Structures are given as C-alpha cells and as structure tokens.
Amino acid sequence: MKITILDDYQGVALANADWSVLQADVVSLREHIEGDALIQALAESDVVVAMRERTRFPADVLVQLPRLKLLVTTGARNAAIDLQACQRQGITVCGTGSQPYAAAELTWALILAAVKQVPVSQEDLRAGRWQTVVPGDLAGRTLGVLGLGKLGARVARVAQAFDMKVLAWSQNLTPEKAAEHGVTWVEKRALFEQSDIVSVHLVLSDRNRGIVGAQEIDAMRRDAIFVNTSRAGLVDEAALISALNEGRIAGAALDVFTQEPLPANAPILSAPRTVLTPHLGYVTTGTYAIYFRDAIDDILAWQAGTPKRLLTP
Secondary structure, three states, rough: OOOOOOOOOOOOOOOOOOOOHOOEEEEOOOOOOHHHHHHHHOOOOEEEEEOOOOOOOOHHHOOOOOOOOOEEEOOOOOEOOOHHHHOOOOOEHHHHHHOOOHHHHHHHHHHHHHHHHHHHHHHHHOOOOOOOOOOOOOOOOEEEEEOOHHHHHHHHHHHHOOOOOEEOOOOOOHHHHHHHOOOEEOHHHHHHHHHHHEEEEOOOOOOOOOOEEHHHHHOOOOOOOEOOOOOOHEOOHHHHHHHOOOOOOOOEEOOOOOOOOOOOOOOOHOOOOOOOOOOOOOOOHHHHHHHHHHHHHHHHHHOOOOOOOOOOO
C-alpha cells in the first residue's frame, strides 16, 4: 500500500506520529503541487492524507486517480474535496480531530502585533531606529466580532479581559445569544462603523462568501484595523487592499489569502500597515500531533473494514 501525505510544508508529518504501524510505503511531499503534477504524484497512491484545504480535490482530479481508495483530510471538514464525486468513485473520505482554539490564539497575536505595531518596531530597532511609532491601546476600545461561535466567543472573552467593549453580528446571532457572552448584538453595518478592530470568525459557505465587501470596509473608521483568521473567501480582498493603499483604514492583520501559498507578487504583500502570517491559524505542535495520530487511526480502521470519522455529502 502506498500512502502520500500532501503539503507537508514544514517536513514534520513523518516525525509527528508512528507511521511504521501501517507497514506501508509512506511518502511526504513538502511542496504544494497542482494540475498534472498532482495527478502524476498521486498516480500510484492508494491513500492520500491532505492537510486541510491546501489541495483541491474536484471531480476532474479525482476521476484521474483510479487507484485512490481512501482520502484522509486533517480536520473535521474540507470544502476543497468534492464528496459527491468521491462517493461516485468509491473513495472513502475520513477526517481527524483537532485543537479547536488555535486560531483564536493567533487572532490575538495578530491583533496585538497590529495595535502595538510590533513588526515595524522590530524592523526599526534592527535598523538602528528608536521609537519611531506610537502604538495604540486596547482598554476602552471596541472589538467587533463577525461570528460568535466557539472561536468568536473565545476571542470575545480575551477582549473582555483587556477591558474592551465587544460587539457581534452574524446571520443567525440573536441579541439574547450575544448577551449570554456579555457581548452586544448590533446590525452588521453598525459593527463596522463602531468598532476599533473588526475580527472575522465565520465558516465559509455559499451563503456568506464575500460577506465583507467594499460597503462594509468603507463603513470602517480611518483608525480601525481589520483582522481575518477565518477564510479569505469571506472578504473582498481587492476592496481591502484598496482601502489600505488609500489610507481609508488604519491597517489589517491577515492569516488567510485568496491564493495560497501566497505568490511573491501578491498585491497584499506591498499594501501598507499590514501584519501577515502564512495561514498559521491551525498550525501548532499540538494540532499536528492530533492530525497525524488520527490520520493513522483512520487508515487502520479503514483497513479493518470499519472506517471512522467518515465525511459524506
């Protein structure tokens, strides 16, 4: 049996779990590949382990992988896999467990870096420049949370520890539910108008794709910061870049991008007043340990004829 692990950017997959129990040929690919290169790399693979949504598996790719019988995705869902096409071709799809709050931790790393202007201060210090900027405050300011699920609620609790006021909106959120978290529900436009920091914590779906558009970004104050650790598809990236370039918002802290890995000529890289990380929201030592442990468990269960953590259309 041949198993291929995709998008192992840091080269840690084989060291994070005991793959020898599978008694299989296990190959880890560190570089992201697409198109014909992907088809060729997976042509002899019986099992593929995909890292979240880094690689897409639409029907036209799956049909070219007749040997593939098991597709394991890290995490409990993967919008990049055509589950109906997998079902038609008899490909079993399984997920894994995860640490649920790593993205909330990164959110606060980005917020603090942006508000306290950590990147530019470090750059200045290394260049021999001393105290060139005046960082902002958190206490007394307002955080607007777009989505008050598990991650959004956790981010809100940290804001409250900083003595911040928290506003929240999502399509299904009610004032009563927001109040349970000590948060004030407002209409979506009011959230963008009133917040010093807007942070996005929504699951990407057809209903909310592009939910943060030019109108929402234009409603933000000139001294406000926009933060996104969820999905790039929720935001009109071009409108955000335009607002940054024209100085209509104070800054942005982003972990997700329309194209990933981010190409060297991506416009966001030259936009001013940004803090950018390469989609690290779920990338932690603890999360990886769970991902690869469960991936092996999935493969063993599938071999035994009792697959677990099944993902179906």
